[in-house]
Amino acid sequence: MESASSTPARPVGRGRKAQAAVRAATLAELLDRGYAELTVEGVAQRAGVHKTTVYRRWKTRESLVVDALAEHFTTDIPTPDTGALESDLRALAQALVQSMTDPVGKAVQTAMLSDAGRLPEVAEARRRVFADRIRRAEPVVVRAVERGELPAETDPAELFGTLAAPVYFHLLISADPAVEDTAERAVRITLAAARAGALTRSRHSAADDGEA
Template sequence: MKSEGSPSRRASAVGRGSKMRAAVLEATITELTETGYAALTVDGVARRAGVHKTTIYRNWEDTDQLVADALAGHFAADIPIPDTGAVESDLRALARSLVATMTTRAGRALLTTVLSDAARVPRLAEVKHALFDDRFRRAEPVVTRAVERGELPSDTDPAELLKALAAPIYFRLVFTGEPVDKGTADRAVHVALAAARARVLPAV
């Protein structure tokens, strides 16, 4: 008789199809957070997900595809774009949303992955670019509406303003390890708005 913790009992509990896929991708995010990209193995993901490793090999070509699917799946959801009628409150909502997202397990997993040797893997590099490009594209209307309302100079580059907004947050997350919270987000808003209003973020 097999014990409660045996692989076959855990695998049958997880099941197949969408439940299995969700369990494996969630386990991949956890493994990335706790062990990093370089140490991630199919065996480790399988144990954490409660499936046999052959199940993973049948559904994913290799660990790079597994990591790419896990990260893309966690960040694929639409981001609500604020429209409060004022650029400062819109940007504050965006910045706080970024802080909330990047301080989750999935956010930390994304950072540790893109800052590792994984950055050299074409498939993962594509996921990184797609994720960040998509977020800037979705948020650009916040800036264009502010320009139309006369809150920002007419030549303000939306992408440059959004990069100025995100930069202080990522600096703490990646380089200094300082706490990242709502206060960090609000200060980033003031910095980005000051730069835009000083006309140092013009469209090229």
């Protein structure tokens, strides 16, 4: 039986539609074949475009994978606005769990932790992903500060890192199946730490900013 990638998709033309098809095909190839066996030709065939269309925008296989990963992670976790910090954090944690446990998310995590993870381009993609998720946490922190739920100097990066760390640990290190319970505990820990002022910008960071 032929794999999905061996059957050409319908042509999608050029422009944004083609780019979206190529990114989706890249993630699908990661899921089916893994990073080691992914090829530009296979991606192009699955996407329904000529390989020159792919190479016109992405010069290498690595840059194609990095772009697909970054695009996936910038759309997988929305910024919640439930009206309360606790429910906002719960929504963030649940979206993170969903992102990391669906088939595409698992394939992406595998690629990032495989040999591909040592590539400077993939390391940059991880940095971009985390920076994007911090940006998504910023409105949650701003609104919580305005409602009086958090200290004014709460750092969005510290807050999201505290929320995400238990989820990453249980999914990537311990492989704990009770990840939903882990996400709920992460919310409670993050709430307690943030309300106690433990997630504010450090004096060291403030000093660094003053020297800049």
